[in-house]
Amino acid sequence: MRLLYSALSPFARKVRIVAHENGLTGAITLETASPFTDESLRALNPLSQVPTLILDDGEILFDSAVICDHLDALGGAGLIPASGQDRRRALTLQALADGMGSAAVAVVRERMRPADDQRPELLERQLRAITAGLDLLETQAFTVDRFTIAEIAVAAQLAYFDARKVLDWRVGRPALEAWFEAVARRDSLVVTSVQLA
Numbered sequence: 001m002r003l004l005y006s007a008l009s010p011f012a013r014k015v016r017i018v019a020h021e022n023g024l025t026g027a028i029t030l031e032t033a034s035p036f037t038d039e040s041l042r043a044l045n046p047l048s049q050v051p052t053l054i055l056d057d058g059e060i061l062f063d064s065a066v067i068c069d070h071l072d073a074l075g076g077a078g079l080i081p082a083s084g085q086d087r088r089r090a091l092t093l094q095a096l097a098d099g100m101g102s103a104a105v106a107v108v109r110e111r112m113r114p115a116d117d118q119r120p121e122l123l124e125r126q127l128r129a130i131t132a133g134l135d136l137l138e139t140q141a142f143t144v145d146r147f148t149i150a151e152i153a154v155a156a157q158l159a160y161f162d163a164r165k166v167l168d169w170r171v172g173r174p175a176l177e178a179w180f181e182a183v184a185r186r187d188s189l190v191v192t193s194v195q196l197a
């Protein structure tokens with residue numbers, strides 16, 4: 001399998017963590033792609049987004065939730081609960097984290113524009129989505145003993161907020177901060193982490 005990714009993408013990080021947890025890293029070749037500048041990605045994924053996974057028979061999978069679902073079924077780690085409330089919780093929290101990630105990517109790109117061209121209303125709306133999401137996550141009582149696609153998605157996004165200095169999410173969220181410091185020591189998070197110079 002070939003995974004088109006970018007090192008800082010929180011969505012690609014989620015996929016790489018799932019691959020590691022499922023013992024599949026040896027079966028996946030990582031190839032960097034630049035979704036905003038490389039139009040060849042669009043021939044594979046009309047959205048021109050990473051991550052995009054190309055299976056050995058040429059089938060193409062996106063987005064990150066679909067790729068994670070496939071890898072977890074292949075490897076059998078059971079990161080996506082099979083049914084019931086556990087499944088609904090995991091998928092809903094994954095959707096929340098992914099939505100916060102999309103908002104964060106929008107904030108980062110907006111801040112790259114010249115200061116005079118930045119749209120305060122866009123930044124405010126995206127940051128409100130992120131802070132409201134963080135407030136909900138603070139109430140979730142995450143523990144290191146429970147590790148599903150929800151925790152993976154949340155951890156990947158929190159790390160992205162730090163890497164891109166999106167906002168200081170720790171202020172007023174001691175439970176989330178303590179959980180993140182602990183879960184960040186897990187092997188799959190350590191080997192997939194990227195440090196900005």
Ligand SMILES: N[C@@H](CCC(=O)N[C@@H](CS)C(=O)NCC(=O)O)C(=O)O
Binds near residue numbers: 008009048098105
């Ligand atoms: N919903 C998608 C979001 C992926 C995404 O937004 N990736 C970013 C990089 S972090 C990207 O490729 N952006 C390019 C674009 O949207 O044009 C997923 O979960 O995979």
